[in-house]
Amino acid sequence: MTTISVTVNGKQYTHDVEPRTLLVHFLREQLNLTGTHIGCDTSQCGACVVHINGVSVKSCTTLAVQADGAQVTTIEGLADGATLHPLQEGFWEKHGLQCGYCTPGMIMAAADLLKNNPNPSDDEIRHGLEGNLCRCTGYENIVKAVRYAADKMSAASVS
Amino acid sequence: MIPSIFAYFAPTSVAEAIGLLTQYGDEAKVLAGGHSLLPAMKLRLAAPGVLIDINKIAELRGVVINGQINIGALTTWHTIEHHVGLKGVCGVLPEAVAQIGDIQVRNRGTLGGALAHADPSADATAVVLALDAQIRTHGPNGERTIAASDFFTDMLSTALEPSELITAVICHKLGAGEGAAYVKFPHPASRYAIVGAAAYVKLSDGKISTCRVAVTGAGPVPTRQGDTEQAMLGSDGSAEAVAKAAKVSGATMDILGDIHASEDYRRAMVKVYTKRALTTAIARARG
Ligand SMILES: Cc1cc2nc3c(=O)[nH]c(=O)nc-3n(C[C@H](O)[C@H](O)[C@H](O)COP(=O)(O)OP(=O)(O)OC[C@H]3O[C@@H](n4cnc5c(N)ncnc54)[C@H](O)[C@@H]3O)c2cc1C
Ligand code: FES
Ligand code: FES
Numbered sequence: 001m002t003t004i005s006v007t008v009n010g011k012q013y014t015h016d017v018e019p020r021t022l023l024v025h026f027l028r029e030q031l032n033l034t035g036t037h038i039g040c041d042t043s044q045c046g047a048c049v050v051h052i053n054g055v056s057v058k059s060c061t062t063l064a065v066q067a068d069g070a071q072v073t074t075i076e077g078l079a080d081g082a083t084l085h086p087l088q089e090g091f092w093e094k095h096g097l098q099c100g101y102c103t104p105g106m107i108m109a110a111a112d113l114l115k116n117n118p119n120p121s122d123d124e125i126r127h128g129l130e131g132n133l134c135r136c137t138g139y140e141n142i143v144k145a146v147r148y149a150a151d152k153m154s155a156a157s158v159s
Numbered sequence: 160m161i162p163s164i165f166a167y168f169a170p171t172s173v174a175e176a177i178g179l180l181t182q183y184g185d186e187a188k189v190l191a192g193g194h195s196l197l198p199a200m201k202l203r204l205a206a207p208g209v210l211i212d213i214n215k216i217a218e219l220r221g222v223v224i225n226g227q228i229n230i231g232a233l234t235t236w237h238t239i240e241h242h243v244g245l246k247g248v249c250g251v252l253p254e255a256v257a258q259i260g261d262i263q264v265r266n267r268g269t270l271g272g273a274l275a276h277a278d279p280s281a282d283a284t285a286v287v288l289a290l291d292a293q294i295r296t297h298g299p300n301g302e303r304t305i306a307a308s309d310f311f312t313d314m315l316s317t318a319l320e321p322s323e324l325i326t327a328v329i330c331h332k333l334g335a336g337e338g339a340a341y342v343k344f345p346h347p348a349s350r351y352a353i354v355g356a357a358a359y360v361k362l363s364d365g366k367i368s369t370c371r372v373a374v375t376g377a378g379p380v381p382t383r384q385g386d387t388e389q390a391m392l393g394s395d396g397s398a399e400a401v402a403k404a405a406k407v408s409g410a411t412m413d414i415l416g417d418i419h420a421s422e423d424y425r426r427a428m429v430k431v432y433t434k435r436a437l438t439t440a441i442a443r444a445r446g
Contacts, residue, residue, distance in 0.1 A: 002167065019167035019210065022201075041160050043198045044348055049263060055237075058263045061197045063190075065167055066212065112262060130350065131261025 004068040008033065009077025017064045023057075024048045026064035027074060035075040035104045039133070046132030049105040050074045056112035058131070075104035078111065086149040086156075087111055096145030098136035106132050110146045118154055122147065162200035169212040173297050173324060176213055180322040181299050183209040189324065190214070191233060191272035194264050219271070219326060224248060228332060232271025232325040240265060248332040250443075255286045255341035255357065260350045271325040274310065277317050277380075279415075280351035284311060284381035286341050288373035289357035292330040298323035314379035336362045338443030342435045343376070344428055346419055352376030353420050354428040356408075358436035360396065362444045367391045372433055377425045378413040386410060387433060396441040401434055408433035 001016040008031060015030055027033045027050070038060055039047030048060040051073040078085040087107045090096065097103045106129065113120065113128035120128060125146045126139065134142060170176040180187055188207035190196060191214070199205040213219060219233035224244045230252075239245060239256045246253050259265055259282055273283045274294060287294070287307040294305045299322050310318050319325065333339060343355035354376045361369035370391040375381040390404035409429035416422035 018164070020162045020164055020200075022161065022197075025161070041198075041201060042349075043194065043264075046261070046263065055266050056263050057266055060201075061194055061267070063167075063193070063197070063212075065169075066193075066214065109262065112266075128262060131263045133348075 002065050002068075004065055006064075006067050006070060006072055008072045009074060019063065019065050021064040022060055023050070023052075023062040023064045023067050023072075024059040026067075027059060027072070033074050033076050037101055037104055039101060039105075044131075044133065045102070046105040046109055046129075047102055049108040049132070051108060051112065054112075054115070056109050073108075075107060078107065085111070086152040087114075087146065090145035090148035090152070091142075094141050094145040094148050096137065096142045102132060102134040102136075106134065106142060110149070114146070114150055114153060118157075119150055120146075160201040160203070162197070163203060163206040165207055165210045167210050167212065169215050171215045171217075173216060173218065173326060176211055176216060176324060177297060177299055177322060179209070179211050180324070183211075185321065187211055189275070191275075192235065192267040192269040193272075194260070194268040195272060195276040195278060213324070219324075224332070228330050230270055230328045230330075232327055233269050234271075236260075236265035236268045236270075237262075239270065249290070249330060249339070250333075251286060251290070251339035251341050251357065251359075252330075255282050255343075258282060258341070258343055258345065258350070264350075270328055274328070275317060275319055275325055277311050277315050278351070279314055279379050279381070280346070280353070280355075280376045281381070282341065282343060282352055282355055282375065285352075285355050285357040285373040285375035286339075287328060287330070288381055288383055289339060289341075289359040289371045290330045291359070291371060292328050294325055295327040295329060296320075296323045297326045302326075304329075308383060311380050335446065336444055338440040338445070340436045340439035340443065342432050342439065344432060354425055354432050356429070356432035356436040358433070358440040360391065360437070360440045360444050362396065362441075365395060367394050367396050367441075370437075372408065372437065374409060374412065374429050374433065377409060377429050378415055380413075382412045384408045384412070384433065387437075391437070396444075398438070401437045401441065405430050405434035405437060 037047035039045035043061045186208040190212040223229045339359040341357045343352045372384040386407040394400035
């Protein structure tokens with residue numbers, strides 16, 4: 001066992017973990033933050049995407065010990081109290097989900113995408129979400145949801 | 160799936176890492192970006208007893224451009240992709256790296272990890288071959304420099320000794336009359352190269368005086384295409400010359416077929432992608 005200290009969604013946790021514990025299992029099973037999903041065994045689906053120090057990563061392909069001392073943000077930490085993040089609002093408004101399994105990862109990946117490219121073209125949105133698979137929506141409405149958030153966030157930063 | 164049990168060390172210097180590698184020998188594996196190793200450990204295809212995480216070794220990270228280009232082994236794809244200085248002096252590196260996997264893979268994956276792993280479908284392997292890069296390593300017996308052309312020895316195998324670390328990759332800056340390009344046919348889900356081709360050319364008095372072409376994805380080992388390179392030398396780089404040279408690309412290398420693409424299909428694509436890479440490299444060399 002190794003002791004790690006991680007700040008998750010602004011709250012600090014100190015826990016003992018086995019070195020082989022994956023970050024996603026630590027979040028889901030030790031912190032009960034089950035918004036982060038596991039959709040594959042091959043690091044390909046993106047259902048598990050979270051941010052470590054503001055950078056999007058697949059938490060199924062990161063060890064919990066590697067997050068020692070870091071700031072982690074999960075889907076549970078994205079909204080500002082009762083106010084949804086523009087991406088959450090976009091997925092709601094534009095019907096960017098059906099079963100919702102891929103949605104937390106989609107949103108966390110899209111948040112990183114918009115940070116680096118606040119006004120992406122539809123092509124850039126598709127390219128930027130290459131690491132996230134959705135078996136329901138056909139992606140069309142996911143692109144619209146990200147577009148909605150990009151427009152809303154750039155309008156907010158102008159005003 | 161969960162990896163099998165291992166002891167975890169996070170050394171903060173190269174010397175400390177090599178000490179641990181020497182102490183634990185075959186049992187130990189280095190962890191860099193973890194995007195080849197951890198998936199293999201989750202599937203229990205790899206089960207090292209000791210994991211040596213090199214991410215806290217700051218000296219292994221970053222790009223330095225002076226007389227030449229020095230890229231630390233731990234530098235992520237993300238850093239290379241967005242490095243403004245690199246775009247100016249060796250644009251083929253950011254170009255190739257931007258085609259790897261997805262944003263999350265590029266946020267974690269490292270150049271040193273990809274070269275040490277030597278996945279037959281990796282992208283960077285072909286690029287370091289075409290650039291004639293040098294791979295710096297550090298082991299119990301000190302430092303070595305291995306030419307990329309001597310580095311990839313077999314499927315998933317390299318010239319690296321078991322207790323050696325890759326510390327950096329060194330390549331030269333491309334100047335006037337030089338051009339390089341990387342093009343690939345990506346697997347639609349993983350984005351790994353089904354076939355990828357990297358080309359470098361140098362023009363002297365309008366004729367091709369140096370040419371290097373390397374192919375990845377098609378066979379067990381990333382491979383320089385000597386026949387194609389020879390065919391380009393002394394030519395004017397015209398479309399006809401490129402078409403002729405591309406025809407012999409892949410002719411003497413082992414080509415594999417699998418569920419993603421048959422051997423015949425890959426053989427055909429090697430020629431197509433060699434032609435595209437050469438055409439773009441020559442256009443860039445002409446400026
Ligand atoms: C979904 C997915 C898609 C991908 N798509 C692509 C793609 O399109 N193209 C592509 O090229 N790659 C792709 N990759 C692989 C990715 O680029 C890996 O990150 C890379 O191959 C390995 O780098 P790493 O830093 O993650 O190495 P790790 O996984 O940490 O290590 C890999 C191996 O190298 C050894 N090692 C690592 N660093 C060193 C060092 N400095 N010295 C000595 N040994 C070392 C380790 O012990 C291990 O054996 C993909 C991966 C995933 C999960
Ligand atoms: S669970 Fe599929 S990429 Fe992490
Ligand atoms: S909404 Fe069902 S997987 Fe995307």
